[in-house]
Amino acid sequence: MAINETLLVTPAAMTRIDRAAVDSGLDGFALMQSAGAHVAAVAVSQFPEMRRAVVMCGPGNNGGDGHVAARLLGQSGVHVVRYGRQPGPGGDAARAFDICPGPLHPLADWQPQAGDVIIDALFGAGLDRPVSQEIAGVIERAEESGTPVIAVDLPSGLSGRTGVPTGACFTARHTVTFAALKPGHLLMPGRALCGQTHLCDIGMPARLICSDDPVWRNHPGLYREALPAASSAQHKYSRGHLVVFSGPLISGGAARLSAMAGLRSGAGLVTLATPPIAVLLQATHLTAIMQRAIKDDADLTDWLNDKRISSFVIGPGFGDLGKARSFIRLLADTGCPVVLDADAITAFASCSEKLSNLFNDKLRLVLTPHEGEFRRLFPDLADDETLSKIDRARMAAKQLNAVIVYKGADTVIAAPDGRCAVNADAPPWLATAGSGDVLGGLIGGLLAQGMPPFEAACAGVAQHGEAGTRAGANMTAEDLVMEIGKPA
Numbered sequence: 119m120a121i122n123e124t125l126l127v128t129p130a131a132m133t134r135i136d137r138a139a140v141d142s143g144l145d146g147f148a149l150m151q152s153a154g155a156h157v158a159a160v161a162v163s164q165f166p167e168m169r170r171a172v173v174m175c176g177p178g179n180n181g182g183d184g185h186v187a188a189r190l191l192g193q194s195g196v197h198v199v200r201y202g203r204q205p206g207p208g209g210d211a212a213r214a215f216d217i218c219p220g221p222l223h224p225l226a227d228w229q230p231q232a233g234d235v236i237i238d239a240l241f242g243a244g245l246d247r248p249v250s251q252e253i254a255g256v257i258e259r260a261e262e263s264g265t266p267v268i269a270v271d272l273p274s275g276l277s278g279r280t281g282v283p284t285g286a287c288f289t290a291r292h293t294v295t296f297a298a299l300k301p302g303h304l305l306m307p308g309r310a311l312c313g314q315t316h317l318c319d320i321g322m323p324a325r326l327i328c329s330d331d332p333v334w335r336n337h338p339g340l341y342r343e344a345l346p347a348a349s350s351a352q353h354k355y356s357r358g359h360l361v362v363f364s365g366p367l368i369s370g371g372a373a374r375l376s377a378m379a380g381l382r383s384g385a386g387l388v389t390l391a392t393p394p395i396a397v398l399l400q401a402t403h404l405t406a407i408m409q410r411a412i413k414d415d416a417d418l419t420d421w422l423n424d425k426r427i428s429s430f431v432i433g434p435g436f437g438d439l440g441k442a443r444s445f446i447r448l449l450a451d452t453g454c455p456v457v458l459d460a461d462a463i464t465a466f467a468s469c470s471e472k473l474s475n476l477f478n479d480k481l482r483l484v485l486t487p488h489e490g491e492f493r494r495l496f497p498d499l500a501d502d503e504t505l506s507k508i509d510r511a512r513m514a515a516k517q518l519n520a521v522i523v524y525k526g527a528d529t530v531i532a533a534p535d536g537r538c539a540v541n542a543d544a545p546p547w548l549a550t551a552g553s554g555d556v557l558g559g560l561i562g563g564l565l566a567q568g569m570p571p572f573e574a575a576c577a578g579v580a581q582h583g584e585a586g587t588r589a590g591a592n593m594t595a596e597d598l599v600m601e602i603g604k605p606a
């Protein structure tokens with residue numbers, strides 16, 4: 119009996135798990151009873167002031183969970199009214215319906231009353247199309263009346279695969295789900311529509327909660343063993359040398375943030391590669407960060423003969439897209455890991471194939487696009503509404519032979535071999551100018567210390583979120599940098 123807190127299971131995979139459980143002799147009805155009991159428990163604990171539990175039941179097993187919850191709530195003295203459609207005969211849902219006393223009213227009859235709490239058991243994993251007009255009307259009435267909603271498994275209307283509603287969708291205060299989260303619980307806007315998600319153990323055996331194409335919630339197990347270890351045998355060069363490219367006078371702050379983040383990540387030294395015109399200005403702001411004046415391809419080619427450079431970050435505040443492209447070509451020849459952010463991503467807008475040709479030797483390229491930058495590089499993937507953010511990141515990673523860090527409140531990290539993690543623990547105040555520059559530098563610093571790209575990206579995204587949490591609301595990107603590397 120277990121829950122899996124880190125594996126994300128698509129609705130289709132959950133259906134297979136469900137079937138495997140029953141095939142292996144487990145009692146499906148017992149699982150449903152347990153699911154319904156968890157829903158009832160969340161209802162009474164979260165809404166002690168509830169006057170009426172309005173249980174809305176659909177035709178499938180999600181509805182079955184609702185009938186179980188309705189029966190248990192009734193037995194515990196809560197006033198229960200049930201709406202919805204009777205399940206077809208023979209299955210577990212029909213059994214749950216049969217033993218739940220009281221009438222089942224047509225859904226459209228529900229009129230909101232003060233003290234109502236809706237238990238939304240209309241559709242869960244089985245949702246495969248937009249909800250009907252009738253249900254859309256009920257959802258609208260719930261929203262207008264401000265009636266709180268507890269969703270069973272998923273808010274009805276939300277795709278558990280993509281995290282995007284198929285049409286009208288409940289906005290839940292709480293969502294009670296079972297055995298493992300689905301991508302839709304973490305991907306936006308799904309995470310917001312779920313409210314607080316409760317992952318409950320309904321007795322599914324741990325050995326069955328698995329996937330042959332796993333997507334993970336970002337967690338230390340994905341990168342812990344690859345984290346750089348401090349050793350007294352080290353000197354600064356053996357801790358890694360990160361190079362960050364600075365833009366011109368007006369936009370040098372972005373690269374400074376990246377450089378500082380790289381240094382705080384533990385890299386032994388960080389050098390800002392600065393256009394000559396900006397060297398003096400940068401020098402007035404830098405202390406531990408070193409500088410090297412780099413004017414053009416010739417300067418850079420000359421410097422790249424220094425084999426004591428471990429990784430590069432280019433893009434934050436860089437400005438000149440043509441120069442970015444030619445510098446990146448030179449960086450590709452070094453064999454070192456490279457992080458492309460901001461302008462370095464935009465530099466390959468609509469010509470991403472040029473990039474894929476540069477880094478096809480081994481996995482050493484990391485891209486950190488936000489939504490807009492992703493769209494610039496992969497307009498076809500961004501416009502394909504059948505794809506989830508996970509699908510998009512994975513396909514982009516494959517196309518470029520790169521780790522893609524597709525940023526946002528639901529940052530997706532994908533590798534070309536299919537490894538994939540969703541980070542959902544970062545605080546919303548990371549949405550501040552310069553915070554992405556910090557992330558790029560942090561990942562670059564971890565790469566400089568020898569972490570492999572996927573692990574560096576997962577660790578960087580996690581540490582970025584943790585630093586943001588420590589920095590607190592209204593932090594600036596400067597505050598964020600100063601929290602990197604501090605104990606949790």
Ligand SMILES: NC(=O)C1=CN([C@@H]2O[C@H](COP(=O)(O)OP(=O)(O)OC[C@H]3O[C@@H](n4cnc5c(N)ncnc54)[C@H](OP(=O)(O)O)[C@@H]3O)[C@@H](O)[C@H]2O)[C@@H](O)CC1
Pocket residue numbers: 132133135136149150153176177178179180181182183240241242243244245246247248249250270271272296297320322
């Ligand atoms: N996984 C587990 O371990 C456990 C899972 N459990 C529970 O089972 C749930 C999954 O059950 P499920 O497979 O029966 O699917 P469910 O969501 O009830 O919907 C299917 C029905 O809806 C219909 N339908 C679909 N979309 C529609 C629409 N837009 N508008 C109208 N109709 C629509 C579709 O009908 P059809 O396409 O045939 O017309 C079908 O009849 C899961 O979410 C969890 O709560 C627990 O009991 C404990 C163990």
Ligand SMILES: Nc1ncnc2c1ncn2[C@@H]1O[C@H](COP(=O)(O)OP(=O)(O)O)[C@@H](O)[C@H]1O
Pocket residue numbers: 460488525526527528529544545546547548549550551552553554555556557582
């Ligand atoms: N609502 C949010 N919740 C959590 N993290 C967020 C949210 N919005 C943005 N972020 C994170 O903040 C960073 C912003 O990066 P980016 O958009 O590149 O900003 P900038 O270019 O100003 O540095 C990314 O790491 C992104 O994942």
Ligand SMILES: [K+]
Pocket residue numbers: 180238239240241242269270271272273274
């Ligand atoms: K539901």
